[in-house]
Amino acid sequence: MKTATPSLLELQCAMRASLVVHDDRGISAHVVDAGMSPAERLDVYRSTFASVLTKALRLSYPAVHRLVAAEFFEGAARIFIEAHP
Structure with a gap:
């Protein structure tokens, strides 16, 4: 079964959820x-997001x-970033 391609907004919201929460x-x-793995790749983004x-x-x-x-x-700073991304 093929799933529908998500919109850009849906992908952006999903990426935000991954990075922030x-x-x-x-x-x-x-x-x-x-x-x-996708989890390892997302961890790289999450780490970079927090560092930047x-x-x-x-x-x-x-x-x-x-x-x-x-x-x-x-x-x-990390506590602040988690509370106010």
């Missing part, structure tokens, strides 16, 4: 399995980063 159900069927947003916060708030030390800042 770690729900891969809507997107994993549309990820190519070539050498890495953490870097953006670090660049936006350099004084805070210096005051609280890198480890604390990165932990706080």
Whole structure:
């Protein structure tokens, strides 16, 4: 049985769910399995997503980063990103 091709909006919403709330159900069927499983590929995106947003916060708030030390800042940034993606 062939499933309907999702719209761009549906794919974007599914990717957002995967990145933000770690729900891969809507997107994993549309990820190519070539050498890495869909879950492994999505983990790469998830890690990059968090790293890029953490870097953006670090660049936006350099004084805070210096005051609280890198480890604390990165932990706080990840908590913030999860709460406010």
